[in-house]
Amino acid sequence: MGGNPLDSQGISELLESITADQRQQYMKRRLNHSCGGENNNFWAFDTTSISSYSETLSKVAYGHNKEDPEMPMIKIALLIDETNGEPLYYKVLNGSIADVSLLRNLFVDLVQLRDKQINLVLDRGFCSEHNFLMMFRNHVGFLADLRSDLAIAAQTVDQLMPSLRLALPEYYSPTIGCYCATKQIDWYSATRAHGKEQYPFYIHVYYDKQREASEILNMTELVESFKARLEKGEVPNAPYFRKFFKKKKDKQKTDKPDNVKPKDLYEFDVQSWVTFTRTCGCFVLGSGEVKSASEALNIYRQKDTVEKAFNNYKDKCGERRIRCRECALEGKVFVTYLSLCLRLMLERRLERADNDPLNTPRVLERLNSLVLYRHETDDKPKLYWQEIPKEDRLLMERLRIKIPAPIFVI
Template identity: 30%
Template sequence: MAEKEFLAFDTTSISSYSELIKFAKYGKNKEGDHLPQINLALLYGEVSRLPVYFRKLTGNTADVSLMRNLMLDIDFLDMKKLNFVMDRGFYSEKNINDLMKHHHKFLIGIRCGLKIARKHLDEVRGEKLTSWENYNDDVGLYAMSFTDEWNYREEQPRTGKCICDKRRVYVHVYFNDQRCTDERLSFAKYLTCLQDELKSGKKAEGHLRDYDKYFVVSETPKKGLHIVPKGDAIREHQRDFGYFVLLSNGVKDPEEAIKLYRVRDLIEKAFANLKERLDMRRMSASSSENFEGKLFVQFLALIYLSYIKKQMDENGLYKKYTMQTLLDDLDIIELYQQSGKAHHLSEITKKEITKKQMALYDAMGVAIPK
């Protein structure tokens, strides 16, 4: 693995029917299942496009609390400096300070409401950001970048003394027209839903706070029910639609930053492979030991699937194959071997492995069986 390779880090939740797995707890389920879950953390290489680390977590573990243990766990990589790509669920001042303390580089999404983001966002909001010279056609976004200072704090464990310093960071601000339109439309539909629920008197428990936040509701014997939208609250919520912000201590260029941040799509596809192709959406295990073994085998399988996908991408094989049809073409080749005896291939391939199969072995970088 190259020293400069960025590592995408994320988590997913795996629901479980089993009551025997001690890690299965109720938590924030990313797929809306009302089941106990195990959280799985995964580290994925941007260049190698392979998973390099996984860790099981209790189902009620929050993303923001994981960074400290991650940095302790990954000593096996034997790299003094690492580069992380993370979404905003991992952001906290403590996590940023810990990454800086260990001299790691990071690229992380942050909320638009954070002080360091708001300062620059308010400065360029509107036409200043969305003027043509700030549009990047390669990434399809308007973008501007700023150099800022991070208030670094480190508490020494023995003395309790706090070291305070200024560290340079880069703030990348983006605007996406399509995302803005989609968010406005989605929010408009949500407000209409809230209004309809108020009119019908059938309030949803999960919407109680938003009724008061976005509407003034009054009722009189003569005029009946009167619902007035709170324009200021609605506009305040809408003002960040289409905008998003990245923070980094190593990536200066906004185009490079967003391309690296989109590497997280690889890890999303890895989670999809785990849940769909490897059947881990909902796990059932007879014991914790059984669960541990299954999880380890699935991680090994994910490495193979990730490698096959990478080779298919690089060799243009998706024009002719899906991953399943490619595996089906190779699955009929079977090798038999007994201890102390020479191996032999299955009957179907005794004459010759086809040219098509030989080309697939070559594309995968695997020696053709003989």
């Protein structure tokens, strides 16, 4: 199609022209479309960090950056429909905001769907008693990964793990390939504003012997590497080092610092190791809706759709670094979000057409080869497509892509 490509200034102006209302209207339609069916889909919600060198973007801040710990970042929150893998919602967040505090704002943004059932799949970063109570009160279904030391889970884990470790056949589920058990507890809350509240809470505990062996072996190798670094005179700056190594209490304060070696200052904490091994191979899910342990794990395992979406967002859509002006940030993220939607929709259509989703780049390349021409006339400009090869037509039909009219007027 004719026309000169936009320069940097033109691109920024285009991104700035996308209003907040337009972005919200689009996401509202996406969300309502996903809620249109009778089935109650589960939506995976998570965040990812996008590193940035920018010193002018107000949302760039230091936080828990998993990829580049020493770099500031912004956060992108993403909501994915687990059934069809399509992105439904996104939000640009300040990089310093902790995940555990995000759910309240999510419910505010989804207020237009209050008459629909919402079911969220969450990782342990969002788990807190406050968030669970908030989801109960707002009638939001949830399935969450729980820390085994979380107050609501710890007692159930202590009760069920001895039986699961015996590997009795009655606790084995062939559909998920591990041992599991469920306990229903009653969630109580009493506040002046809401009075006494009680909700059913299903705690699902899982045990996998192979996972246990792997976790112990990996941690043993890490502990040995810490010991080797202490021998070399280096004190590791790592959370697991601080967890398993404590300073010796009986070390004489009269020793001169120059004569004290790191290996003489620290000792391996056996009790911390015993506490660690007590829950190795164990993982816990909690839900206010899902009663079956097997069903809960199958739903949670589909959460990798959001991880794949983040990988596509960063690598395939070119957003591993944020480089733009403040006024164009929201527009740029929105356009990247749209490209992610289109890519994931195409991947899902490839799956349904019995085509390998890994062929997505090749399919996009073929579709990108189609050319739209602009023909100027005295009346109105006309647009027309070059002849579409038969092979491409068949591909578009299999993917349910509407074949455009040869000529149309604008």
